[in-house]
Amino acid sequence: MAASSNSSLSGSSLSSDPEDYQPPIWKSYLYQLQQEAPRPKRITCPQEMESRPKYYGREFHGVISRDYADELLVGTEGAYLIRESQRQPGTCTLALRFGHQTLNYRLFYDGKHFVGEKRFESVHDLVTDALITLYIETKAAEYIAKMTTNPIYEHLGYTSLLKDKMVHRLSRGRTEPRRVTFQRDEKISSPLVRRSALKDTPEKQCSYEKIHNFKVHTFRGPHWCEYCANFMWGLIAQGVRCSDCGLNVHKQCSKLVPSDCQPDLRRIKKVFSCDLTTLVKAHNTTRPMVVDMCIREIELRGMKSEGLYRVSGFSEHIEDVRLAFDRDGEKADISASAYADINIIAGALKLYFRDLPIPVITFDLYSKFIQAAKLPNAESRLEAIHEGLLQLPPAHYETLRYLMAHLKRVTMFEKYNLMNAENLGIVFGPTLMQPPEQNALTTLNDMRQQKLVVQLIIEHEDVLF
Numbered sequence: 001m002a003a004s005s006n007s008s009l010s011g012s013s014l015s016s017d018p019e020d021y022q023p024p025i026w027k028s029y030l031y032q033l034q035q036e037a038p039r040p041k042r043i044t045c046p047q048e049m050e051s052r053p054k055y056y057g058r059e060f061h062g063v064i065s066r067d068y069a070d071e072l073l074v075g076t077e078g079a080y081l082i083r084e085s086q087r088q089p090g091t092c093t094l095a096l097r098f099g100h101q102t103l104n105y106r107l108f109y110d111g112k113h114f115v116g117e118k119r120f121e122s123v124h125d126l127v128t129d130a131l132i133t134l135y136i137e138t139k140a141a142e143y144i145a146k147m148t149t150n151p152i153y154e155h156l157g158y159t160s161l162l163k164d165k166m167v168h169r170l171s172r173g174r175t176e177p178r179r180v181t182f183q184r185d186e187k188i189s190s191p192l193v194r195r196s197a198l199k200d201t202p203e204k205q206c207s208y209e210k211i212h213n214f215k216v217h218t219f220r221g222p223h224w225c226e227y228c229a230n231f232m233w234g235l236i237a238q239g240v241r242c243s244d245c246g247l248n249v250h251k252q253c254s255k256l257v258p259s260d261c262q263p264d265l266r267r268i269k270k271v272f273s274c275d276l277t278t279l280v281k282a283h284n285t286t287r288p289m290v291v292d293m294c295i296r297e298i299e300l301r302g303m304k305s306e307g308l309y310r311v312s313g314f315s316e317h318i319e320d321v322r323l324a325f326d327r328d329g330e331k332a333d334i335s336a337s338a339y340a341d342i343n344i345i346a347g348a349l350k351l352y353f354r355d356l357p358i359p360v361i362t363f364d365l366y367s368k369f370i371q372a373a374k375l376p377n378a379e380s381r382l383e384a385i386h387e388g389l390l391q392l393p394p395a396h397y398e399t400l401r402y403l404m405a406h407l408k409r410v411t412m413f414e415k416y417n418l419m420n421a422e423n424l425g426i427v428f429g430p431t432l433m434q435p436p437e438q439n440a441l442t443t444l445n446d447m448r449q450q451k452l453v454v455q456l457i458i459e460h461e462d463v464l465f
């Protein structure tokens with residue numbers, strides 16, 4: 001790594017030299033506040049309550065008035081009890097002393113205790129969390145509102161207290177993004193005749209944007225947000241974690257994190273049924289390696305195979321191939337010695353596409369393509385399909401482009417394999433396109449258009465991409 005190559009970081013105090021790397025300083029203000037927050041103090045009922053539900057303890061006081069509950073709690077921050085509603089017997093209220101007043105929450109139980117979104121094992125935990133949240137969000141409201149304005153994230157990137165990850169990210173930032181551009185040739189009148197100006201960049205590079213896959217997370221022990229560097233307060237569900245790359249941030253910060261998720265291979269458990277962009281980002285490839293490997297194998301020994309993609313291989317063997325990819329990734333053995341019948345490989349490729357959580361032609365573009373196929377005029381039909389293709393996410397676009405060029409080559413062997421664009425359209429239509437809401441009727445109604453879309457893309461693959 002040349003020392004002079006860090007010009008892309010101008011404006012930042014960082015250099016690419018790992019020796020200069022300074023770990024971020026986590027901000028402790030909210031952590032201190034959490035330590036100061038009032039602790040729960042259970043106010044128990046002196047007599048045994050007959051009506052006490054099994055899941056409550058002595059903090060249950062049965063039917064008592066709001067005013068009486070207030071009297072029992074007054075003077076002690078964090079004091080709490082449960083009372084049964086006078087007006088609606090059977091429903092319970094959590095009365096909690098905070099900020100010199102008594103707060104009342106309708107309390108629910110369905111195996112876990114809750115008053116809002118967060119669910120707790122015990123009422124004590126619920127109150128602990130409520131007191132922390134109330135204390136911090138009252139005392140530091142202004143601070144919290146501003147904590148996202150100067151994130152450490154912009155200076156550092158993410159998941160990085162570790163030098164190696166840091167260096168990896170810095171070097172990754174310097175890779176030029178792969179751009180796919182179309183140039184209109186002015187001399188040719190038809191708007192459809194375009195020259196694809198794809199620059200051939202090395203295969204092992206991928207700079208697609210990928211959004212993080214945030215899920216509410218309960219952190220054990222203190223955790224700090226990797227976006228704003230502030231403490232993530234609360235007892236449970238303190239923030240969110242990206243299940244693809246492991247980035248930990250506040251829920252409110254998650255909305256500001258850029259789409260720069262770099263999935264961690266260790267977190268991606270499967271190859272099949274994994275989101276297409278996630279898979280290529282995790283493996284740092286342009287297309288899913290399943291697609292490349294299957295197509296390479298088919299072009300090597302299957303192009304003249306009669307009924308290629310139409311004849312199905314043994315489903316048990318196809319399942320074997322799937323397991324091999326899930327287990328061994330790019331080391332999966334799909335050679336002729338492992339699977340002599342090429343229809344197994346073709347079947348595995350179709351299965352891969354069918355199992356994608358978001359089809360190659362994405363749910364949000366589905367109806368655009370169906371509408372395109374319904375246009376009466378051949379030229380406008382192709383124009384509309386072309387418009388749709390340009391809106392595909394880059395990883396989907398690249399995958400489709402590669403597959404279609406392959407299927408076009410398959411049709412060149414029609415004399416042997418008896419496969420043309422039309423019957424490949426029948427095979428791949430429903431595999432590459434699925435309606436966002438699956439029901440038997442739409443599936444049936446759209447079959448003709450699905451077939452036509454794929455058929456047209458195969459036939460005009462050279463001008464469409």
Ligand SMILES: [Zn+2]
Nearest residue numbers: 212242245261
């Ligand atoms: Zn992520």
Ligand SMILES: [Zn+2]
Nearest residue numbers: 225228250253
């Ligand atoms: Zn944050």
